[in-house]
Amino acid sequence: MSPVDFVPEAVLFDMDGLMLDSERAIIDCWREAAIDLQVEVDDDLWFRMIGMHEKDYVPLMLRTMHEDQVRALREACYVRYHQRIEDGIPLHAYVRDVLADLQARAVPRAVVTSTQRLRADRKLATSGIASFFEIVVTGSDVTEPKPAPEGYLKAAAALGVDPARCVVFEDSAFGVRAALAAGMTPIQVPDLIEPDDATRALGHRIVADLAEAYALIR
Template sequence: MQLDFTPAAVLFDMDGLMLDSESAVMQCWIEAAAAHGKTLDEELLHAMVGLHEKLCFALLCQRMPEEEVWTLARATDALYHERVEAGLPLKPGIRSLLEWLDELGIPKAVATSTRRDRAEHKLTQSGLIKHFPVVITGSDIEHPKPAPDIYLLAAKTLQVDPQHCLVLEDSEPGVRAALAAGMTPIQVPDMKAPSAEVRALGHRIVGSLSEAQQLLRPILAPWS
């Protein structure tokens, strides 16, 4: 299914799209809970995928006292820090896609719910930071995804009209944020398959970043 417009900029989510980090986060929550005699069910863990940490915290507070949530959050953060330092794997196809967009001179930005210090550290450690002159994080906006704020700020910073922006996302909150910003999303699902409700939004869904690149070739570089 070919795109029906030529994007002037491409905006990228980070966790679960470029970095194979969502599974690591989920495992850290499971290990932290087990260490404190708790169990987090799969439905809850999947509901947290793609959400800002404040929204994840609120979800957990519906299941247990806030003090216990803080304890688990600190333990999870410590475990996840170890995994980040050890190096998070890149999602297949991301280097090829970014290098190709660099060759074409397409403006790019990261728009991630992760707080700035952690986001910049991950991008630097993974070697991806060099591809992004603009990095917008959860620290820069008041309302996280699925609100459109983060994508609107990214477009404003790049000085590109939102309707001319293409968004690559893995999660439902990210897709909804992109649509609310008036942008065109392509979803590359990670751990959570799109529900019927999400599919009904009518956006494009592909199986990998390589498929996303193939979708872009006819309009960005028809000669390639």
């Protein structure tokens, strides 16, 4: 895997699945909610929803269940997930090490997430990494979420950095496509879902963990 061929002027991070081990947490909450409400759901649905904005995953749910079931599932899931957030969602490996090193090197850092503002800020706070970031762009701050580039372009503008000089760490195909559309250099660290052939055909770097990703820009 070839290193990035420029010195990044900023590093932008996805949040869920990349830094926080939240994808497993939210899937567990969806499963528990479905069991409690006695709604039969194919487990594949929860995995297909990973990385999706609410405006995209709700129509997906409505293909296989009634609107009242979707509403009840969301409410039951969010009660559980809120408690997980308050307890502090665990970090993935090497997150704090990478953030601390970037901070020590005075490399600007931002979060770009599809999660809504209040929940995103709370996740970062309870997981103990909020102070590492100058800028946080959330789903509340954009008109078009990932895979649209709007969030990443807003982060680069807020940091005063040319998008072409930004490296993005992402776990999902949605995020990779957003970063590429913004003219940035993505490095993908897959979490629960391995990149499919269409994602690999994008030609970006794909690594096993955040330490490997960081080594490509050191």
